[in-house]
Amino acid sequence: MMSHHGEARTQTPTLNLLGLACMRSPDMAPEDGRAKVQTNGSSVQLWEYAQDYRPRIVWPPEGPGSREDDEFDPEDAIPAIRQSITVLTENALIEPVFQEMCHFSKLGMLCTAVLFRANYERSMLTTSLCGHEKELYSLALQRLPLDLSNPRLSTITKLVAFTEIMNYEFYAGKHSSYYTHGAQAAPLVRAVVGSNTIDLLNLSGEQTFDVRCFAWCDIFDSLATSRPTHFTYTSDLESPGEAGTTTEDKGVEAIFGCPNVIAVLLARTTALRHTRISGEERTRKGVELEHLIQGxxxxxxxxxxxxxxxxxVAVQEIWRHAAILYVHHAIFKSHPSNSAVQGSVKNIIKISSVVSPGGNPDCFLQPTYFIAGAFATLQKDRQMLRGRILGSGNERCLRDLVTTLDEIWEETDKTGRLSNWSKEPQSFAF
Structure with a gap:
């Protein structure tokens, strides 16, 4: 527990990280009458709903070398994960690393670890885990002002702490706190990069990881809220040497799967949306953006x-069409029946059939499914996109996306026009 003496040492519970990661989710059918869904308001609240309709994934896969094993881990990442878990559970090795971190950051990581265990482990511990998660989060919020005011902590260390707690808030569906902390983190990022502009195509390496995570949040928070980004994203897309190459650790693509060029063009679309120019000029520039995305x-x-x-390759094309839809949403204000809009919706649905549901890289595509879903007019298309989002995981944030889509569809069907997905209070995050 935290002492009343300000900077006194915070004691955090010791968790078995090996147990957190190496858990098994039995492929059990939903029990009759168990899932009672409350959909009034902005979200689905019952944990039982998520448990009964969770992705049917058994971890780890049954047999080494089997076809299922190959599909589950196509990039051979599990050996590295197991090695990391082993290191994390050796207190003598990990404690010096933790000593260099904010208490806020430690608690944020523990919140996320407990949240994922509570979401995916069907056991007698679930209720106590949920309570423990809330306690850790409360402690993290208490530590925040103390860590931010601590002169011994570097700016990047404080930014890392924000990254950890925002990660938890995103998955837990704590949208108000998530957006508030994003705004609080912006000055720290500005101090790290030294300006109000960020060039995603020139950000690489471990030392820029948290800046890139913030850039992703900044760009996609603006998509969700229809607000300007905190930073200006400038990249020379016309230079083949800048935009035409792919590295394993560059920009946001290596972390979140979205092509770096698309992330830059999404930021440009948002900037155009909020630029004070005539409607005709905005439309002209929007056409240029659409052509650039298409080609x-x-x-x-x-x-x-x-x-x-x-x-x-399929993911790249899905993001292309999602970016086209965003131009139509933010700049053209297109009707869902627009032929270009419906073409991109159909293409996202068609191309997504190449990507196995629920795994990597499908788990990074929820924003694209949401944007396509907002424009979808046919029930079969809506249900397909709704199912892809729900099939991505057990987290509250996914249920909030689907609940928002349900509200958009209801309003669209009543009014005959696309409903604005950015409303106060914000009911979802990308």
């Missing part, structure tokens, strides 16, 4: 196996 030649993605390479 962009992506670099061939890298992957160890052909199945993942094909999936990543």
């Amino acid at each position: 962009w030649q992506f670099s061939l993605p890298r992957a160890k196996r052909s199945c993942m390479r094909v999936a990543r």
Whole structure:
């Protein structure tokens, strides 16, 4: 517990991280009468609903070397994960690393670990885990002002702490706190990068990881809220050397799967949306953006196996069409029946069939499914996109996306026009 003496040492519970990661979710059918869904308001609140309709994924896969094993881990990441878990559970090795971190950051990581265990482990511990998660989060919020005012902590260390707690708030569906902390983190990012502009195509390496995570949040928070970004995103897309190459650790693509060029063009679309120019000039520039998105030649993605390479090519095209839809939403204010809009919706649905539901890289595509879903007019298309979001995981944030889509569809069907998905209080985050 935290002492009343300000900077006194905070004691956090010791968790078995090996147990957190190496858990097994039995493929059990929903029990009759168990899932009672409350959909009034802005979200689905019952944990039982998520448990009964969770992705049917058994971890780890049954047999080493089996086809299922290959599909579950196409990039051979599990050995590295197991090695990391082993290191994390050796207190003598990990404690010096923790000593260099904010208490706020430690608590944020523990919140996320407990949240994921509570979401995916069907056991007698679930209720106590949920209570423990809330206690850790409360302690994290108490530590925040103390850590931010501590002169011994560097700016990047404080930014790391925000990254950790925002990660938890995103998955837990704590949208108000998530957006508030994003705004609080912006000055720290500004101090780290030294300006109000960020060039995603020139950000690489471990030392820029948290800045890139913030840039992703900034760009996609603006998509969700219809507000300007905190930073200006400037990248020379016309330079083949800048935009035409793909590296394993560059921009946001290596972290979140969205092509860096698309992230930059989404930021440009948001900037155009909030630029004070005439409607005619905004439309003209919007047409230029749409043509640039349509004609962009992506670099061939890298992957160890052909199945993942094909999936990543599909992901690039899905993001292309999502970016086109965002231009129509933010700049053109297009009706859902617009032929270009419906073409992109159909393409996202068609191309997504190449990507296995619920795994990597499908788990990063919820924003694209949401944007396509907002424009979808046919019930079968809506239900397909709704199912892809729900099939991505057990987290509250996914249920909030689906609840928002349900509200958009209801209003669209009543009014005959696309409903604005950005409302106060904000009911979802990308």
